[in-house]
Amino acid sequence: MNPKIELYGAPTGNSLRAAIALEEAGIPYTARRLNLQANEQRDLSYLALNPAGKVPTLVDHSSTPPLVINQSNAIIQFADAKAPGRLAPAHRGPKRDRVFDRYFFFVTDVIGPSHAAFSLRQAGFNDAATVIDQRVIEQLVYSERFLTDDFMAGDQFSMADISAFTIAASFRDRLDWAVLSRLSRWFDAIEARPAVQRGLKVFQNH
Ligand SMILES: N[C@@H](CCC(=O)N[C@@H](CS)C(=O)NCC(=O)O)C(=O)O
Structure with missing residues (x-):
């Protein structure tokens, strides 16, 4: 596992979309599960990453400061940029x-x-x-x-x-x-x- 990328999420469509994109792109990451029923998305430490209190959130610690992405579809674009050709043809056309x-x-x-x-x-x-x-x-x-x-x-x-x-x-x-x-x-x-x-x-x- 690559500790540089963390994906916070729960078993809901938005988080699964992000997780499947990282998996299909072959990008190593550590999954951090939040229990939405227990309101863990409202913990102060998580709100610091995602003030909306929603999942998913991706944190890439290889950037300084760490890159934080809060939208599942932006995480898909991140994965596409990191692994050209896996989630869409690499070249425009x-x-x-x-x-x-x-x-x-x-x-x-x-x-x-x-x-x-x-x-x-x-x-x-x-x-x-x-x-x-x-x-x-x-x-x-x-x-x-x-x-x-x-x-x-x-x-x-x-x-x-x-x-x-x-x-x-x-x-x-x-x-x-x-x-x-x-x-x-x-x-x-x-x-x-x-x-x-x-x-x-x-x-x-x-
Ligand atoms: N547009 C966002 C939507 C995120 C979203 O609505 N997440 C829901 C789960 S599917 C959530 O975190 N709900 C918990 C809450 O609102 O307390 C995305 O695509 O990532």
Whole structure:
């Protein structure tokens, strides 16, 4: 393990996205699990790293002062920069552009709204949350048309698969997999990747 990079997180989609990206990029790191139920994200020592009191947070001690990143999607960009070619084609061009097009589809049109639905449900606005969750499901169903090849953005695994996989996993019990044959095949293939398996386990209770 490389003590220079620490990833604070919990077994939630945002943290898992960051962990899978580091695993797929082959970047060594130490996972630091926070117990959200015990409110460890509100400990003063953690708030010093992430004043919003949210996970994930990456700390790279190889920079002076240490680099602190609080957004899961910024951690994915950090991993892409450190390991060119693992999460997107290394060079600019149509293939890399397509990765970002699909990646941002999942980040802004699917994951973003799912966070809004989660907040609405927590605040007791169940009907509104259900409308947004339904939209999230429709977008996931729509994404099946991206699968003209093995992956969400062509013939190579990319950050688009990471963003798509973590949100599809959160909605796996609400998707009608029987009528989504390409999405279903893709989901199983991504889930079976050794780096994805490692990322999924990193914040589990030990
Ligand atoms: N936009 C942030 C969202 C982070 C976020 O909302 N994290 C949630 C877990 S999924 C959290 O830490 N919640 C704990 C809390 O709000 O107390 C990201 O993508 O990293």
